Amino acid sequence: MIAITGANGNLGKATLSFLLKKTQPENIVAIVRDADKLSDYAGSGICIRVADYEDQESLERALTGVHRLLQISASATGVRALAQETRVVHAAVKCGVKEIAYTSTLFPEESAHFQAAHICRNTEALIRQSGMRYVFFRNSMYHETIPLFIGEAMGDGRIFYPSGSGRVSFASRKDIAEALSNVLTGPAFDNTTHDITGPEMLSFADIASELKNIAGYPEAAHTDISPEDYRKGLLGFGLDEEEAGFYASMADSIRAGEFAKTHTSLEGFLGRKPLGVQEYLRGLF
Numbered sequence: 001m002i003a004i005t006g007a008n009g010n011l012g013k014a015t016l017s018f019l020l021k022k023t024q025p026e027n028i029v030a031i032v033r034d035a036d037k038l039s040d041y042a043g044s045g046i047c048i049r050v051a052d053y054e055d056q057e058s059l060e061r062a063l064t065g066v067h068r069l070l071q072i073s074a075s076a077t078g079v080r081a082l083a084q085e086t087r088v089v090h091a092a093v094k095c096g097v098k099e100i101a102y103t104s105t106l107f108p109e110e111s112a113h114f115q116a117a118h119i120c121r122n123t124e125a126l127i128r129q130s131g132m133r134y135v136f137f138r139n140s141m142y143h144e145t146i147p148l149f150i151g152e153a154m155g156d157g158r159i160f161y162p163s164g165s166g167r168v169s170f171a172s173r174k175d176i177a178e179a180l181s182n183v184l185t186g187p188a189f190d191n192t193t194h195d196i197t198g199p200e201m202l203s204f205a206d207i208a209s210e211l212k213n214i215a216g217y218p219e220a221a222h223t224d225i226s227p228e229d230y231r232k233g234l235l236g237f238g239l240d241e242e243e244a245g246f247y248a249s250m251a252d253s254i255r256a257g258e259f260a261k262t263h264t265s266l267e268g269f270l271g272r273k274p275l276g277v278q279e280y281l282r283g284l285f
């Protein structure tokens with residue numbers, strides 16, 4: 001059986017829908033924290049199991065009989081995320097999961113600015129030590145994060161973001177989901193690590209130019225605000241210190257060039273060109 005954690009999330013649900021085109025529903029276990037959130041799949045024939053990353057026993061119940069697992073990285077931050085991802089790996093080992101695919105991040109290095117990179121680094125190490133065969137998807141940022149980063153700029157093209165001239169090899173979340181479904185239904189996992197990126201790297205000034213062209217915003221431009229002003233702005237929007245620190249670390253990471261890398265592995269998994277940022281942005285207007 002093939003299981004997916006976070007199966008009702010954006011990436012999990014997209015992967016699930018691709019998986020259903022490739023294998024029988026009886027082979028699929030969708031692991032969710034709240035079964036109601038996957039109610040549209042209730043009659044699909046897949047097995048929906050409830051587990052919480054905070055509850056080791058629930059994870060062990062959910063992973064019983066699973067051969068291949070897609071562990072989608074946690075959406076929590078800090079020590080909670082570290083503990084949650086560790087629980088999933090331990091539960092998988094205990095349940096005899098043989099093969100695991102894990103969604104890491106593009107630069108999971110000791111020196112990374114991005115807080116999540118340290119969680120991913122730890123989880124990758126745990127999986128390597130576990131004896132399970134693995135495939136790591138080191139994902140760049142999703143196209144779908146662009147509207148989140150630039151906020152009101154979707155309406156006028158004026159981007160205020162502390163990313164300097166840092167570029168990002170944005171990738172389509174849907175493409176990543178399709179690629180994951182190919183891996184999950186493909187040959188034996190071969191202990192490999194893949195940089196999963198789009199075909200090009202764009203700075204936020206490049207994104208502003210795209211918005212000028214695509215949406216016709218005459219004032220579209222990127223202003224590189226200070227990291228401190230950005231953090232204050234996030235706090236002003238009601239984020240707490242931990243959340244603001246997380247998003248600020250993401251911007252620091254972009255500024256430091258940690259997402260400025262492209263690779264053809266996504267194209268290889270898809271057997272076609274991945275969607276580019278221009279096509280994504282065009283679809284929004």
Ligand SMILES: NC(=O)c1ccc[n+]([C@@H]2O[C@H](COP(=O)([O-])OP(=O)(O)OC[C@H]3O[C@@H](n4cnc5c(N)ncnc54)[C@H](OP(=O)(O)O)[C@@H]3O)[C@@H](O)[C@H]2O)c1
Nearest residue numbers: 006007008009010011012033052053073074075140141142
């Ligand atoms: N590369 C990028 O640009 C990027 C951007 C955003 C996130 N990410 C990472 O990629 C992952 C997948 O992205 P996504 O867009 O699919 O995120 P998402 O839509 O937020 O999905 C997160 C999933 O995790 C589940 N989850 C959260 N806390 C849980 C818990 N305690 N126990 C069990 N399940 C729990 C959520 O369930 P509920 O619905 O019940 O909360 C949801 O199914 C994220 O979790 C994050 O690590 C990457």
